[in-house]
Amino acid sequence: MTISVGELVQTKSLQGMQTMFSQISGRYDHFNRLATFFQDGAWRDQLVRAADLRPGMAVLDVGAGTGEVARRLSRAVTPAGSVVGLDPCALMVEVARRKPDVAGATNLSWVMGQGEHLPFAAGQFDRVTMAFVLRDVPDLNAVLTELRRVLKPGGRLVILETGTPASSLWRLGHHWYLRRVVPLVGWAVSGLRWPFLYFDQSVRTFADPTQVVALLEGVGFAAPSYHAIMGGVVGLYRGEKTT
Numbered sequence: 130m131t132i133s134v135g136e137l138v139q140t141k142s143l144q145g146m147q148t149m150f151s152q153i154s155g156r157y158d159h160f161n162r163l164a165t166f167f168q169d170g171a172w173r174d175q176l177v178r179a180a181d182l183r184p185g186m187a188v189l190d191v192g193a194g195t196g197e198v199a200r201r202l203s204r205a206v207t208p209a210g211s212v213v214g215l216d217p218c219a220l221m222v223e224v225a226r227r228k229p230d231v232a233g234a235t236n237l238s239w240v241m242g243q244g245e246h247l248p249f250a251a252g253q254f255d256r257v258t259m260a261f262v263l264r265d266v267p268d269l270n271a272v273l274t275e276l277r278r279v280l281k282p283g284g285r286l287v288i289l290e291t292g293t294p295a296s297s298l299w300r301l302g303h304h305w306y307l308r309r310v311v312p313l314v315g316w317a318v319s320g321l322r323w324p325f326l327y328f329d330q331s332v333r334t335f336a337d338p339t340q341v342v343a344l345l346e347g348v349g350f351a352a353p354s355y356h357a358i359m360g361g362v363v364g365l366y367r368g369e370k371t372t
């Protein structure tokens with residue numbers, strides 16, 4: 130399937146996302162390690178800490194992909210708890226399932242699906258997490274509304290997403306890196322260039338932190354917050370479901 134990067138940035142179609150992530154699934158983790166100078170694991174650790182997990186909690190990780198967040202969540206909630214990793218791309222999940230700690234986790238299960246239509250009853254999860262997915266969905270409101278619906282009252286949503294630094298000098302360097310270096314790293318790792326051109330454009334056109342916080346508030350999250358990591362290269366968002 131041939132996809133125009135511009136069209137995918139515009140539509141964020143699920144079929145386009147499935148095609149893109151299927152094509153890079155086997156190299157996705159390698160790309161992350163190299164393109165972030167091995168920082169991506171520390172960012173995911175920050176997300177897990179912000180979730181304030183306790184043994185026995187029920188957690189949903191939306192857009193779980195290769196399981197890098199889900200396997201951390203699974204350890205944190207202990208075998209007394211449960212984690213569901215949800216993703217629409219079978220090949221990404223296949224990579225996750227091959228990881229020894231994922232395959233061996235008795236409290237971790239996988240569901241195929243998309244954030245806009247979660248196949249769960251309301252109020253099922255203590256925590257919902259989503260790392261590097263919000264940029265890839267066409268309707269942020271629809272997804273955030275669904276994430277809130279499946280949380281229990283008293284539950285928390287934690288989102289990690291690539292962003293744009295606030296400082297103009299840092300932003301200039303970051304944009305150069307995204308436009309010039311990331312597609313090269315992506316091509317070297319996967320033999321493909323277009324998914325990484327999409328990556329660059331999707332970051333540049335993504336909502337800014339103020340807009341994301343406003344959206345969280347708009348769908349009913351209490352005390353929505355934003356924490357900039359590395360000056361805004363990555364953003365950590367939090368929202369509470371009070372009732």
Ligand SMILES: C[S@@+](CC[C@H](N)C(=O)[O-])C[C@H]1O[C@@H](n2cnc3c(N)ncnc32)[C@H](O)[C@@H]1O
Nearest residue numbers: 146150192193194218221243244260261262265
């Ligand atoms: C950049 S990867 C992030 C994977 C993982 N969360 C991580 O931290 O590495 C984005 C994932 O979101 C999934 N995805 C794309 N559109 C989605 C949607 N509408 N709902 C849920 N997941 C989606 C993709 O299949 C892909 O696995």
